[in-house]
Structures are given as structure tokens and as C-alpha cells.
Amino acid sequence: MNRVRLLVLNAALGPLDYRVPDDLHVEPGSVVVAPLGPRQVLGIAWESERLPGTEVPDARLRPILDVLPVPPLPAPLRRLIEWTADYYCAAMASVARMSLSSSAALRGGGTITEYRLTGVMPSRLTPQRDAAISALDGEQGTIRELADLAGVSEAVLRGLVNTGVMEPVVVDIDRAYPPADPDHAVPTLSDLQTGAADRFVDAVKARKFAPFLLDGVTGSGKTETYFEAVAEALRMGRQVLVLLPEIALTENFLKRFESRFGVPPVVWHSSQKQSERRRAWRQVAEGGAQVVVGARSALFLPYANLGLIIVDEAHEVSFKQDDGVRYNARDVAVMRGRFEQIPVVLASATPALESLQMAEAGIYEKVDLPSRFGEASLPEIAVVDLREQVPPRGRWLAPPLVAGIEERLERGEQSLLFLNRRGYAPLTLCRNCGFRFQCPNCSAWLVEHRLSKRLACHHCGHEVPSPSQCPECGEADCLTACGPGVERIADEVAQIFPDARTAVVTSDTLSNPEKIAAFVDAAESGAIDVIVGTQLVTKGYHFPELTLVGVVDADLGLEGGDLRAAERSYQQIAQVAGRAGRASKPGEVLIQTRHPDAAVIAALAAGDRDAFYAAETDARRHAGAPPFGRWAAIIVSSEDEAEAREAAQNIGRAAPRLDDLAVFGPAPAPLSLLRGRYRYRLLINARRSAALQQTIREWLDPMEFAPGVRIGVDIDPYSFV
Numbered sequence: 095m096n097r098v099r100l101l102v103l104n105a106a107l108g109p110l111d112y113r114v115p116d117d118l119h120v121e122p123g124s125v126v127v128a129p130l131g132p133r134q135v136l137g138i139a140w141e142s143e144r145l146p147g148t149e150v151p152d153a154r155l156r157p158i159l160d161v162l163p164v165p166p167l168p169a170p171l172r173r174l175i176e177w178t179a180d181y182y183c184a185a186m187a188s189v190a191r192m193s194l195s196s197s198a199a200l201r202g203g204g205t206i207t208e209y210r211l212t213g214v215m216p217s218r219l220t221p222q223r224d225a226a227i228s229a230l231d232g233e234q235g236t237i238r239e240l241a242d243l244a245g246v247s248e249a250v251l252r253g254l255v256n257t258g259v260m261e262p263v264v265v266d267i268d269r270a271y272p273p274a275d276p277d278h279a280v281p282t283l284s285d286l287q288t289g290a291a292d293r294f295v296d297a298v299k300a301r302k303f304a305p306f307l308l309d310g311v312t313g314s315g316k317t318e319t320y321f322e323a324v325a326e327a328l329r330m331g332r333q334v335l336v337l338l339p340e341i342a343l344t345e346n347f348l349k350r351f352e353s354r355f356g357v358p359p360v361v362w363h364s365s366q367k368q369s370e371r372r373r374a375w376r377q378v379a380e381g382g383a384q385v386v387v388g389a390r391s392a393l394f395l396p397y398a399n400l401g402l403i404i405v406d407e408a409h410e411v412s413f414k415q416d417d418g419v420r421y422n423a424r425d426v427a428v429m430r431g432r433f434e435q436i437p438v439v440l441a442s443a444t445p446a447l448e449s450l451q452m453a454e455a456g457i458y459e460k461v462d463l464p465s466r467f468g469e470a471s472l473p474e475i476a477v478v479d480l481r482e483q484v485p486p487r488g489r490w491l492a493p494p495l496v497a498g499i500e501e502r503l504e505r506g507e508q509s510l511l512f513l514n515r516r517g518y519a520p521l522t523l524c525r526n527c528g529f530r531f532q533c534p535n536c537s538a539w540l541v542e543h544r545l546s547k548r549l550a551c552h553h554c555g556h557e558v559p560s561p562s563q564c565p566e567c568g569e570a571d572c573l574t575a576c577g578p579g580v581e582r583i584a585d586e587v588a589q590i591f592p593d594a595r596t597a598v599v600t601s602d603t604l605s606n607p608e609k610i611a612a613f614v615d616a617a618e619s620g621a622i623d624v625i626v627g628t629q630l631v632t633k634g635y636h637f638p639e640l641t642l643v644g645v646v647d648a649d650l651g652l653e654g655g656d657l658r659a660a661e662r663s664y665q666q667i668a669q670v671a672g673r674a675g676r677a678s679k680p681g682e683v684l685i686q687t688r689h690p691d692a693a694v695i696a697a698l699a700a701g702d703r704d705a706f707y708a709a710e711t712d713a714r715r716h717a718g719a720p721p722f723g724r725w726a727a728i729i730v731s732s733e734d735e736a737e738a739r740e741a742a743q744n745i746g747r748a749a750p751r752l753d754d755l756a757v758f759g760p761a762p763a764p765l766s767l768l769r770g771r772y773r774y775r776l777l778i779n780a781r782r783s784a785a786l787q788q789t790i791r792e793w794l795d796p797m798e799f800a801p802g803v804r805i806g807v808d809i810d811p812y813s814f815v
Contacts, residue, residue, distance in 0.1 A: 100137030109147035123166030310463030312672020332401025339410035362388030390423035473681030519575035599627030
């Protein structure tokens, strides 16, 4: 009898066995539909010896209903799913679901009707129609997708269709992408770049697992170097995955890719339309998507013939997923390369300490690009001591930074002011009664956003209109903004330099690819004089006329007691400093700080990265912290505070007593209320020799909790809030 074991895509269910009807062919990795009680569920056929389950007599097996028309998940991807679930203490079903992340793609092909503007204007132009026509220029999609994009109702768009302003277009859902040309625009590389590129090309040809750390200063041409490995993979008919940490970086990368290979790559991220995700998923699975550029979730797509993985800006914290399956895409990418037997390139100007240690141990091969490409040189860095160079009362820019901006304005050059804090001010309070605006769902202050006239929580998204009076005492004109955000810095620039053209660059203002493209075009054309931005502008952008970078508050990132606070601050400031002087004009960086003697600031000022990393390495080794020890967190949450506290205390009392493992807590999380749930944390510090994941499973699996309690495990945590 033909039977099959399924990994059912429901984390609450274990493996289930089914009978395979004679008219269906099932192999490991096949995606099938199976009955479960009165319902139907999706499952993936799995090797029974790798997925232990309860044996069921043949007579009790129910038949599977259908095998979906998609290629089976390849064996290397199945091994990656197993490894990820095991390492990060996650349910296999939850990991596997990321591989089947486009439910629409699991059915057969066909056509779909999309719509686009014809250029005809309606005889009656209402405000809604005018807004839709302006928003949809150059766009094509279904009525629902276009309505969401334009912010109007579907009825408005159907009216435009009826009047000939929009026309239907029948498109093949799964149509192929135009092929990239590896020889479209071959660049001239420096000798250093050529040496690095040749090493990557040889690794692609070898078809073996080879992890590289590409360590190159900002502006050294790392992208052009690994593009040669991409070109070789294309010549061999193999697929390439490029992971980027921010969707905002995608637009700039797409332009560079298209210039080199003649066509844009295939894009994968959460902001895509459903039809785009469906097409991309099927072309990935069938081998038609040659190069995929995406966020971390692109790592789990079912590539038919993967030949190379690039992780750009590999140090970035945003590669770590902080909910659901809490995985680090940088590390999982290396493991996928191992299972696929292909090279993996981790590229960064400021590598993570863990990556540097892997290179020092000989596990990664380190490739260096120590100088900028062409005529460009690294910028001069100077520290502005805010204790001595005090900004005027009510302002945040010290005199040397103001003078630097003025000098650039006179020369027709650009300046960038960096402050990693969105909005106008992080706290608003009443001068009369002391009331502070706090989120009702989180233990966090509401952030004032003057551009949109709202107070917002950056954790749960709760928003309220900016009030005109205090809700506590009723007093008008008594609300005070405390501390600066980027909007406040932009206001200050406008007050000092009223003729300067200023752009605020955050995830609020660059919320879609169109806005990002418009910003890049404006900056490159010289239509912006001063850019004020968050970490969104610290990487990936190349503006030839940008010669001054000002770090408004270098001390901000050192607050909070985060294990990696010093490393993150160094990386962030070094990255934003790298935006200055990327062309022939020299660059200057001014770092405002009240702690000029702090190790991070001193290392940045001296340009001595090695000294900083050496000191950070010694501190981590002494503390038994990664990469010399292991951290794991257990996060307990519930809508009932007493319930969460009791569950956390029970976990603490059941903690194992082992020589190679220490458990701290439980204690209320620094962000003790998040999205309406009360949170407690336990932190585990283990030696590298400890069986950390096995210990956690044996500790937590036998325990029972109230129905409203959620238990999360975070291996190698990056967030401690």
C-alpha cells in the first residue's frame, strides 16, 4: 500500500499519515491537499524517517485529495526547514509555511484582467477621480490593488473604466521574466576588485559550499565585485538570491542591477501586490526567475537551481526576525548555502563581530577591499564636543555643524544630517500638570509627528490626532515637545537656512518604491540641499555632491543596555559617514557627542576600526557573550498581567541547574506592555559547548500554561526589550 507522511501547515498538529490513491503521484516535497475532519489542509510530503510520528494502521488512513501543480520542495530546502526549526526552537510547520508564502501561486496558471490608464481624461473630474489618476500614472493591477494604491474605493475605478479612462489588459499570470544579460555592461574593475571578483567567480564555477566575508570600506565597489559572480551564475544557467536588509534599498539596487544586466531583477518583499508575489513564486520554483532581490523571507523560496547567495549589508540588525520564527537571515543564508552546496557572500563595510570571528577561525574566507574605488577617498572625521560647543537654547545643531552646512550651501554641495529618531519629538507633555502622552497598548510614549499632525506609537501603530489642549487638565497651549526627532531637526535647518531645500527621509516619508525613487532622483539631480534622515539613509545611497555628514546625537545608540549597543552604534555611524565624499570631492563627517572619550566615538574619530573590534571582542569574551558564548531568551506574554507573571515564575522555578548554563529572571520586559500583552523575560547564558536548544525543549515541553499565555523562544537575540 502506498502511504505518505505529511508535514501539515498547522503548528498545533504533528505529522500525519495518509494513503496515496493510485491515480496520484507523490514524492518527498510534493505539496498536497488532505482531509482533516470536515476540513481540507495543506501539507508537504516528507521522508518518514526524518519526521517521526505515530504509526497509524493502513485501514485507518484517509486518502489525500490532490497534488498541487507546483514542483516539489527540493531536498536542500527541506533540510533547511528542519535545521531552522531545530536551531531556533520553532515548529517545523511555521518554518515550512514561509516556503509556501504565496497561496495563490499553488494553483495552476491562467490569465487575469488588470487595468491601466489610457491617457483619456473624464468629462467629469471629481476630487476622487483626480486623486486616482494622479496616483495610478504608470501603474497596472487589479481593481482592488489599484484602489488600495490610490486610496479610493473600487467604485471610483470602475467608473473610470466605464468612461474609458482606464482599460482592461489580459495578462498571463505566470509569464516569464525577460532574461538578464551577463555581458550587457561589463565594468572596468580595479586590481583589488578584480582579485575579489575572480575568487567569487571561481567559487560559483566550483559548485561547492564556500562562505565568504567581503569586507570593504564604503564606496569600495563591493556591489560591482559580486556582480561578476552573479554574471557567472547566469552564464551557467543558475539562479541567484540577493538579500537586502531594507525594502527602501531595493529601488537604488534595482537601478544598478539594470544598468549592469539590462533588465531589473525579480523582487520579493511584503509590500508587493499579490499578483506580483504569485508570479515571482512560480518563476522561482520553475527556474524562470534568474536573480531574486528581496527581504529576508526570500531566503525560504523554493529555488529550482540556486547557484549563489549574496547577503548585502550583512551586519544589519533587520536581518533578524523578532516575531514568529525568530531567525537570523544572515546565518540561515549560510546554512542554505551549505545544504545547496553553493557559495555565499556576506558583504559589509562594518561586519558583525560574529562574522569576523568566523573569518578569523578560518570558517569564512575573508576578502578585503580596503580603499575606495577611483578618485574617491575616505572622509575626514571630527568630533564636536557638545559640552564645549553648545548649541543655542532650543536648538540641536552645534556651531561647527551649522558652519559646515553653510559652507556646502555656498559651494552648491549637499549635506546629510543623521538622527535615528523618527517624528518631531519622542515625548509630549503638559507644562501645566505634567501629563505625558502614553500608548494605551504599550509601555511607550507617543511620538509627535508634525508633518502628519498625529501622535503615534512606533511599536503597535496606535495613532491619535495631535491635540490642542491637555486631555488631563484641559489647559490650552501648554503642550511641550521634549527632545528632537528628524522633523524637528529639519525645522531647525529651515529656520537657520530658509532658502535651503530640505528633505526628511524616514520610513514614514519614503513609504513606497515610488517615493524612494523620487527622492533618489531629486538628490542625484541636485534638487535637495540638506537631507535629514534616520538609519534609512546610512547605507546603499551614492550622491556625488554629498560632502558633509553630521551625526546629530552620536550618544543615542549607546543607551538602553543592549549587548550589542556599542557595535551597532559604530556600524551605524560608520555607515552614515560613508555617504560623504563618494565621488571626486572630499568628504567631512562631524560627530556631535557629549562623550567624546567613549570607545566607540574615539575609534570613529581615529578611523581605527581594528582597535574598536579588538576591545569589543575582549569584552564579549570576558562576559561569555556571543560569539564566545550563547544567549537565548524566553518571552512570556498574556493579556492578563497576573497570568503572564505566574507563567514566567513557573518557568523560572523549573529552570535546569547545569554547570554550563545560567538563567537570569524572570523579570518584566523593558517594554513590559506591547500590543496589549504583558511581557516577562528570562535570559539564558550558555557556554558554546552546552546543548542549548535541547535543554530548552526538555525544560519547556512538559510544562502546561493557561490558554491565554504565549511562550516565545529567541535564540541569539538581538532585541532585549
